[in-house]
Amino acid sequence: MLAVLYIGHGTRLIDGVRQANQFLYSCMKGISAPIQEICYLERVQPDIREGIRRCIEKGAQIVLIQPLLLLSAGHAKRDIPAVVDEARSLYPDIIFIVGRPLGVDPKIVDILIERIFEKRKIIPENSGIVLVGRGSSDPETKHDFASIRRLLNERGLNRVLSCYMAAARPSFEEGLDLALKKGWEQTFVVPYLLFTGVLMKTLKKAIDLRNKTDTSFVLCSPLGYHPVLIRLMKKRIRESLKNVLPHYT
Numbered sequence: 001m002l003a004v005l006y007i008g009h010g011t012r013l014i015d016g017v018r019q020a021n022q023f024l025y026s027c028m029k030g031i032s033a034p035i036q037e038i039c040y041l042e043r044v045q046p047d048i049r050e051g052i053r054r055c056i057e058k059g060a061q062i063v064l065i066q067p068l069l070l071l072s073a074g075h076a077k078r079d080i081p082a083v084v085d086e087a088r089s090l091y092p093d094i095i096f097i098v099g100r101p102l103g104v105d106p107k108i109v110d111i112l113i114e115r116i117f118e119k120r121k122i123i124p125e126n127s128g129i130v131l132v133g134r135g136s137s138d139p140e141t142k143h144d145f146a147s148i149r150r151l152l153n154e155r156g157l158n159r160v161l162s163c164y165m166a167a168a169r170p171s172f173e174e175g176l177d178l179a180l181k182k183g184w185e186q187t188f189v190v191p192y193l194l195f196t197g198v199l200m201k202t203l204k205k206a207i208d209l210r211n212k213t214d215t216s217f218v219l220c221s222p223l224g225y226h227p228v229l230i231r232l233m234k235k236r237i238r239e240s241l242k243n244v245l246p247h248y249t
Helices: 014-028 048-057 074-090 106-119 139-154 172-182 198-210 227-244
Strands: 002-008 035-040 062-067 095-098 127-133 160-164 186-191 217-219
Touching: 002 014, 002 048, 014 035, 014 227, 035 048, 048 062, 048 074, 062 074, 062 227, 074 095, 095 227, 106 139, 106 186, 106 227, 127 139, 127 172, 139 160, 160 172, 172 186, 172 198, 186 198, 198 217
Parallel strands: 002 035, 002 062, 062 095, 127 160, 127 186, 186 217
Antiparallel strands: none
16 A cells, blocks of 8 residues: 655744645645655654654555655755665565655746746846745755756846855855845845745844845745645656556556
């Protein structure tokens, strides 16, 4: 019996958990798996170990571990595989598959652009973008952000800076300083984040402080509960399962 175990990041904010659960319940529709469970990396229960246990208790013989993560960094490369290796030792008769994160995809970049135009129907000519990521010490994160900037450039958005909330440079505050030095008429701060959470509150607070003396910063919404991401998540699940179940649809 097949199980899909979805892994969210986790947040202290109840609304962030609610949004993630709503998104994942939507992803479950149309996925041909009799067992589907949700767990979280941190701050929210159940955790991954408990999620795996629940799947196996319900009779799962194949468990697809599918992370709800934007990029391949520490969680996808180290934390999740470590728990899955432990589970393989505990449950040697179970087949475990680890799905890949959403990754860099042109459709996600389309959502970023949509978030900008939600704020301004007409973008001033001398405008720029500060793309804000969660951050990671993994060098692949910066490589991925370079790919996202390139995709934005291909869509005619050429003034793009990247910065990070933690573990990488430039920091978010440094990114805002760089934007000011550019002298842009308007700077759209675009969070490369999935849902409302503590980081969005931090971004809003910093921008509100800046806008007391300079009103050029516009904070856009995170990627959020978007039908495109639901379709992309389902695509990742089907890709992973076809490697083990060639006739899976």
